[in-house]
Amino acid sequence: xxxxxxxxxxxxxxxxxxxxxxxxxxxxxxxxxxxxxxxxxxxxxxxxxxxxxxxxxxxxxxxxxxxxxxxxxxxxxxxxxxxxxxxxxxxxxxxxxxxxxxxxxxxxxxxxxx
Amino acid sequence: xxxxxxxxxxxxxxxxxxxxxxxxxxxxxxxxxxxxxxxxxxxxxxxxxxxxxxxxxxxxxxxxxxxxxxxxxxxxxxxxxxxxxxxxxxxxxxxxxxxxxxxxxxxxxxxxx
Numbered sequence: 001x002x003x004x005x006x007x008x009x010x011x012x013x014x015x016x017x018x019x020x021x022x023x024x025x026x027x028x029x030x031x032x033x034x035x036x037x038x039x040x041x042x043x044x045x046x047x048x049x050x051x052x053x054x055x056x057x058x059x060x061x062x063x064x065x066x067x068x069x070x071x072x073x074x075x076x077x078x079x080x081x082x083x084x085x086x087x088x089x090x091x092x093x094x095x096x097x098x099x100x101x102x103x104x105x106x107x108x109x110x111x112x113x114x
Numbered sequence: 115x116x117x118x119x120x121x122x123x124x125x126x127x128x129x130x131x132x133x134x135x136x137x138x139x140x141x142x143x144x145x146x147x148x149x150x151x152x153x154x155x156x157x158x159x160x161x162x163x164x165x166x167x168x169x170x171x172x173x174x175x176x177x178x179x180x181x182x183x184x185x186x187x188x189x190x191x192x193x194x195x196x197x198x199x200x201x202x203x204x205x206x207x208x209x210x211x212x213x214x215x216x217x218x219x220x221x222x223x224x225x226x227x
Contacts, residue, residue, distance in 0.1 A: 034216070043219065043220050043221055046215060046216075089157060096163060097171060098146065099146035099148070099163045099171075100211070101163055102148070104158045104159075104160075106156070106157045
């Protein structure tokens with residue numbers, strides 16, 4: 001089945017710096033890769049996603065890159081702000097007999113200090 | 115946008131009792147609902163996938179007799195934790211696929227005492 005590895009588990013940056021979180025996946029059939037931000041006790045919030053037919057996608061300060069050959073994708077946050085502090089999860093789609101679910105990485109706790 | 119309503123948001127129950135969690139898709143038909151469990155400071159772990167009108171597909175290691183999933187309609191899926199024990203205390207969250215993305219419920223914090 002699909003296995004998603006995420007690094008680093010914690011990341012501390014100064015306000016204004018960039019932050020990069022990396023994920024690898026194992027199932028070459030995966031074709032959808034979303035990134036979520038989760039605050040304590042809340043539901044995950046989609047911040048950006050990418051599909052396997054695209055190599056890069058950008059939305060203001062957030063960008064995601066995908067390397068299908070190497071089976072890895074990365075989240076890039078530029079000009080970080082204290083409100084970016086949260087837990088970030090990557091995910092990859094996994095098809096089973098019942099449907100296409102998302103398999104999550106273990107998460108990265110991002111801390112942005114001012 | 116697509117909204118999934120999940121209830122209750124918090125529940126405390128005694129060990130040995132059962133708890134039912136409901137997820138409703140409010141403005142779309144959720145043919146498939148996914149159930150996840152999240153322990154403190156850990157990731158979301160897929161428990162099962164349910165399709166309307168059929169039996170749920172459980173992930174390896176998840177006891178289907180303990181975590182009963184019912185998906186009787188296109189807008190309602192329920193997860194019942196039977197004979198709950200303290201180790202079942204966790205954050206349970208549902209997700210439905212709407213169009214090209216996934217929508218999550220607000221989660222249920224279950225505490226078994």
